[in-house]
Amino acid sequence: MTADPESLTSVGVDVGTTTTHTIVSRLQVETPPGGAASPEIADREVVFRGPVRETPLLDRETIDVGGVAAFVKRDLEAAGLEPATVDTGAVIVTGETARRENAEPLVHQVAADAGRFVAATAGADLEAVLAGRGSGAAAHAAETGGTVANVDVGGGTTNVAIFEGGSDGRKRGGSRVRETRCLDVGGRLVRFDDDGRIGSISPPAEVLAEALEFPIAVGDEPDGELLAALAEAMADRIVDLLEGPPFDRLTRELAIGELPTEPVSLDGVVFSGGVGLLVDSPPADPFAHGDLGGLLAAALREHERVRSWPVLESAEDLRATVVGAGTESTTLSGRTISIEPDLLPLRNVPVADVGDLADLEESRLRDRLEATVARLRELHDLHDLDAVALAVADVGPLEYERLGSVADALASALEPLPPSLPIVVVVRQNCAKALGQLLERRSDRPLVALDELAVQDGDYLDVGEPISGHDSVPVVVKTLAF
Amino acid sequence: MASDSNPDADAEPPEPTTSDDADRGDEDALRRIADRNPTRLGVGRSGPRPTTEALLEFRADHGVARDAVHSRVSDDLLKEFGLVRLRTRVADTDQYLARPDLGRELDADSLERLERDCEPAPEVQLVVSDGLSSSAVEANVPQLLPALLDGLEARGISVGTPVFVESGRVDVMDAVGEELEADCCVNLIGERPGLRTAESLSAYLVYGPERGSATAKKSVVSNIHDGGLPPVEAGAELVDLIAEMLDAEASGVDLREDDREFRTE
Incomplete structure (x- = not known):
């Protein structure tokens, strides 16, 4: 350390x-x-x-x-x-x-x-969020309490994260992610060779060109107007992504993952990423990077809808995502936790969410936990893993008897798992030490109990060694979606 | 609460800003700050006085704080956990507040009872004291004590006969621990009530209890209540801390190397 x-x-x-x-x-x-x-x-x-x-x-x-x-x-x-x-x-x-x-x-x-x-x-979702944290959009939402979208326009994709300022996001600088929206639109979907001919067209650009009946092909030397029209079509998709629903058919076709079902009213929009950066400061030669990025940025800048948006300046250059990855991916667990230091660090630990246990009576706890453990066994090859994690949103009242019941149910639900596989229990409430001690008395398996962390089903966790002098461990909550 | 003695505080309010939206914006921001913070922020005023609502809330909270100081811990609680009732040399609450020295020493009856009813030379002697808040004891001990006792038992650490000391100060633990020749003594004591919570408990711990030993020899886990460190989690934390103290045969600044480093910046 x-x-x-x-x-x-x-x-x-x-x-x-x-x-x-x-x-x-x-x-x-x-x-x-x-x-x-x-x-x-x-x-x-x-x-x-x-x-x-x-x-x-x-x-x-x-x-x-x-x-x-x-x-x-x-x-x-x-x-x-x-x-x-x-x-x-x-x-x-x-x-x-x-x-x-x-x-x-x-x-x-x-x-x-x-x-x-x-x-x-x-x-794509994590990318959107990290870019928004790196660009300052998240901080802006936290400071003003408003709703701020970060639009990260890169070479291959556009990733939007919408942040809401609020009172419950203490650990994340006072803003929370409302949603993410991602699209296969970026400046490098069309690349040019040194002689100005089209060197490559990525599939999403082909989808667009076909739908709009733009005649472009690899090896062509297209005129500027056609390229500008293609860039405008791309900008239309980005605008639609932010202003929908309802979404255009083409937007839906180019979307990565789910699109939201409700529109959002925005107090601010920040552009980041290699292309997003150029929206504010256009390059002298739009083709300087050998792709469509310059034209796409220009199309966004001139777009009638974008002009009506409350555009805010980005705190970062095109490095917003990497700044987000470097500065905002690590969170700290609570201080009173239960760990076996020899087990750490743990990497790529899949999370299964057991949900809210608060309303479950004692007799039902075990069913819920067993179902979650069964899901973990179904989804993952347990022999390749450092550990598995169970996330508990709410154990119910922080009472000794209640925690004992939860520990009883957990210990028995964990039985089908290999005895040497470390288990990470993640709770939101400040009770990891008490729950960890109760579990230790009921089970011999290697165990880490962490608290004051919010994780979701399908996330992965990396858990680091304790920070000296703070009795807390660094945790990276992440996705691994290729 | 706002000071009511400064006439300048009642000066003309600032000129209203030009736009209603800007005014609202400020109000929203104030609301957000106030919501994040348990203290009395943005409670408003009526002329030079607090609003009726704010004044009533203040008086109600003050009443709760006074009750915490003046009430007694119930016999039911002591019976439930088998706590032996002892008292200090303090005669009443007024004397308790005025004479801290009397709150550190047990009266003659209690010294006798200690010898008669309590197991000698335990590894850990538990003391519960009302201190300045009986409410803190009532609110937290029922969740804290089972977590602490079970945790110590699981580690094979012997706990003597737990006692309750009425009108106790923190250092009464030194008298109890010394009399019983305990290796280590813990005092779960009600903290001075505030206007936000009257239920905050602290746990003081000392290795080798001795009357008159320095405060620096004591470790503390403070701010134990539902809105701070939850009592059940505090119980679990105390188990680890006690095990560490017994292992190192030390407490307070002697226990943690880094606590001794004072920052010069």
């Missing part, structure tokens, strides 16, 4: 469709006075920003894993960091890169190389 117990060194790496970057940040850990309060990350400072580099590809379908690893290694050296001194952080593969065949081995390797407790992550 770090020599200075008051701060954590965190690394963020973003391997995107177009570019790859690394940042290093310092997370300041403080325990508020008052005895009962848990430590929190009080301040985040980016202390090193690596250069923006083109994501190296071996061919159109394969990322150059060695090339990415070499970039990250070089950046960490430039930052004066040994991987052994890195406390936490996250590597994320984003945009189209996440769909490359070797995305999964890539992200795990880069994460393992960067430090002992650097998380491997992927997924």
Whole structure:
């Protein structure tokens, strides 16, 4: 662990469709006075920003894993960091890169190389949220209490995260994620060769061109008007994504994952990402990057609807996602927890949510917990895992007898799991130590009980070693959706 | 509460801002801050006085705080957990408030009862005291004590006969522990009630209890109540802390290396 117990060194790496970057940040850990309060990350400072580099590809379908690893290694050296001194952080593969065949081995390797407790992550929704935290959209929502959308327009995808300011998000700077919306629209869907001919067209651009009957093909040398019209069509989809529902058929076709069923009234919109950045400051030559990004940014800037939006300035350049990954992916557990330090760190621990137990009578607790354990066994190959996690939203009243009943039910529900498989119990209420002690008396299996964390079904957890002097462990809640 | 002696506080209110929306915005922000915070923020005023509602709430909370100081811990609670009732040399609440020294020493009857009814030389001696809030004892001990006792038993740590001390100060634990020659003594004591909660309990712990030993020798887990550290979780935390103290044969600043480092910045 770090020599200075008051701060954590965190690394963020973003391997995107177009570019790859690394940042290093310092997370300041403080325990508020008052005895009962848990430590929190009080301040985040980016202390090193690596250069923006083109994501190296071996061919159109394969990322150059060695090339990415070499970039990250070089950046960490430039930052004066040994991987052994890195406390936490996250590597994320984003945009189209996440769909490359070797995305999964890539992200795990880069994460393992960067430090002992650097998380491997992927997924359009997580990408959207990290970009919004990195760009300052989340902080803006927290400060004003308003609803703020971050629109991260990159090379391959557009990821929208909508943040709401509120009173229940203390651990996340006072804002919560209302929803995410993701779309296969980005600046690099069409690439040009050095001679101005179309070098490649990604499938989503083909869908658009076909629907709108734009005649473009690889090898063409299209005129500017046609390209501008294609960029406008892309901008229309981004606008529709933000203003819907109802959504246009094309928007639905290009959407990644689910689209929301209710429209949201926004108090602010922040653009981030490589293309999003250009919305505010257009490049002299729109084709400088050899793709459609410049034109897409221009189309957004000129879009009648976008002009009516309350657009706010981004606090970051195109590195919003990597800043989010480096500074905002780590949370801290409560202070009174029950852990066996030898078990830590744990990586890629799948979470099954047992839900709210508050209304369940004692006799029903076991059924619910057994059903959740059965789901874990069905979904995962347990022999490949560090651990499995059960998330409990609410145990009911924080009474000794109640916790005893929950521990009884848990101990018996866990029986079908291999006896050597560590179990992580995650509760929202401050009761992990009491529940952990009750469980220890009922079960011999390796156990970690953490509290004051909100996790969801399908999430993955990385759990780090305790922060010295704070009796708390760093936790990265993440998705691994390729 | 706002000061009522400063005439400037009643000066002209600031000019209203030009837009109604801006006014509303400020109000919303104030509401959000007030909602996040249990203290009395943005309660408003009527002329130079608090509003009737705010005044009544203040008086009600003050009444709860006074009750916490002046009421007694019920015999039912003591019976439920088999606590031996002892008392200090304090005669009444007024004397308790005025003479802290008398609240640190047991009266003659209690010393006798200690010798007669309590197991000598336990590893851990538990003391419950009303301190400044009987309400804190009533509210937290029923959840805290079972978690603590079961946890200590699971670790094979012997607990003597738990006692309740009426009109006790923190340091009465030194007298109890010394008399019984306990390795370690814990005092669960009601904290000075505030206007937000009158139910906050603290746990003081000392290794090798001795009358007159320095306060720095004591460890503390404070702010135990439903809105702070939940009592059941506090019980579990005390188990770990007691095990650590018995293991290190130390408490207070002697226990935690890092507590001794004072920050110079």
